[in-house]
Amino acid sequence: MNKIIYLDAAASALKSRAVIDTEMDFLREHYANAGRGVCARATAVDGMVNHTRHRVADFIGANATQIVFTSGTTDGMNRIVQMIRSMYPQSHFVVAVSDLDHHSARMPWQNLANRGECDLVLCPLNAAFDIDVDQIPVADVMVITAMSNVLGVPQDVASIIRHARRKNPHVITIIDAAQYVAHAKIDVHEWGCDFLCFSGHKIGADTGLGVMYIRDPDATAADKFGGGMVNKILDNGEFILNPSPEKFEAGTMPLTQISGLGVAIDEWTAWDGASELISYMYDALVKIPRINLLTGRGAALISFTVDGMHILDFGMRVGARGICMRVGNMCATWIHRALGIAGSARLSVGPWNTRADADRAIEIIRDVVGQ
Numbered sequence: 001m002n003k004i005i006y007l008d009a010a011a012s013a014l015k016s017r018a019v020i021d022t023e024m025d026f027l028r029e030h031y032a033n034a035g036r037g038v039c040a041r042a043t044a045v046d047g048m049v050n051h052t053r054h055r056v057a058d059f060i061g062a063n064a065t066q067i068v069f070t071s072g073t074t075d076g077m078n079r080i081v082q083m084i085r086s087m088y089p090q091s092h093f094v095v096a097v098s099d100l101d102h103h104s105a106r107m108p109w110q111n112l113a114n115r116g117e118c119d120l121v122l123c124p125l126n127a128a129f130d131i132d133v134d135q136i137p138v139a140d141v142m143v144i145t146a147m148s149n150v151l152g153v154p155q156d157v158a159s160i161i162r163h164a165r166r167k168n169p170h171v172i173t174i175i176d177a178a179q180y181v182a183h184a185k186i187d188v189h190e191w192g193c194d195f196l197c198f199s200g201h202k203i204g205a206d207t208g209l210g211v212m213y214i215r216d217p218d219a220t221a222a223d224k225f226g227g228g229m230v231n232k233i234l235d236n237g238e239f240i241l242n243p244s245p246e247k248f249e250a251g252t253m254p255l256t257q258i259s260g261l262g263v264a265i266d267e268w269t270a271w272d273g274a275s276e277l278i279s280y281m282y283d284a285l286v287k288i289p290r291i292n293l294l295t296g297r298g299a300a301l302i303s304f305t306v307d308g309m310h311i312l313d314f315g316m317r318v319g320a321r322g323i324c325m326r327v328g329n330m331c332a333t334w335i336h337r338a339l340g341i342a343g344s345a346r347l348s349v350g351p352w353n354t355r356a357d358a359d360r361a362i363e364i365i366r367d368v369v370g371q
């Protein structure tokens with residue numbers, strides 16, 4: 001039987017023993033709902049959520065009131081569209097997107113554009129496939145993918161935002177940090193972005209949990225309504241909401257996942273082995289003639305195509321021998337179109353990966369492509 005080698009951290013990170021144990025302990029010993037009860041257990045869960053929120057705030061340079069728990073990047077990105085629309089109901093938006101965008105970042109706006117409710121403009125990429133700061137269009141809203149899940153290069157978000165604000169000082173900037181968060185330090189203050197989203201599962205926390213940063217929560221309208229967010233309902237039906245973050249967290253939160261997030265962040269930030277392993281595999285792959293690398297040596301991941309072999313065939317063949325890697329369009333149709341290809345294969349690593357994993361993967365890839 002082939003040993004399974006998981007080289008798909010960029011899709012979702014494996015969970016460490018410490019994260020699993022923390023969640024199990026929460027479920028077995030400490031479980032209660034948050035934001036509702038006054039008993040000791042309930043207030044302890046409130047404390048855990050509050051503590052984790054502060055940990056996340058530190059992690060990205062924010063205040064705890066600016067941190068909202070969501071179910072993931074996709075959820076956050078869709079919610080931001082609704083928030084912006086409800087705050088400016090009569091407006092027609094010009095929304096700048098780029099070919100680096102994952103479907104999660106662009107589809108919610110694409111959907112609005114297809115209904116005639118906004119116009120999309122493209123933020124051109126330069127020859128290196130980075131966002132071209134000299135060609136940023138005038139826009140009301142700008143979606144910025146801080147790191148493409150295909151190319152793995154950190155974008156200069158602060159500079160992109162500065163240039164966008166020169167074109168329109170009021171532009172609302174939304175950062176998709178789903179990949180960036182796993183590889184580089186985020187500082188929302190330095191970036192000056194209005195919104196930012198990432199998913200816990202890409203940095204070793206559980207699925208079903210995301211983070212949405214809102215720069216000015218007081219000036220941002222709630223988009224979801226329900227329990228836990230209401231301060232007072234008046235007889236005439238009007239209501240007063242709790243301040244942020246409660247205002248944005250209607251309903252029961254993914255408490256088990258939140259319980260593991262702090263440990264996941266601590267572990268993930270203590271690991272810095274990605275670039276060494278990625279460079280090591282890169283140096284081997286670059287010598288295989290049938291492999292066309294789409295990424296450079298310094299990228300956070302490796303993407304490639306194989307000459308004369310459909311990428312799904314390649315994925316199935318290496319998969320049959322235990323190598324778990326992503327193949328296909330990676331929910332990133334536009335960058336593949338810009339590269340003139342339908343799909344690619346991607347290797348990405350996490351703290352569980354070793355040199356031996358890399359050696360075995362390269363050996364199998366070499367075998368499969370016949371070189």
Ligand SMILES: Cc1ncc(COP(=O)(O)O)c(C=O)c1O
Nearest residue numbers: 072073074102104149178179199
């Ligand atoms: C760049 C990027 N944005 C958004 C997402 C969506 O994240 P999720 O599926 O956790 O909502 C992903 C996930 O692959 C991603 O890589």
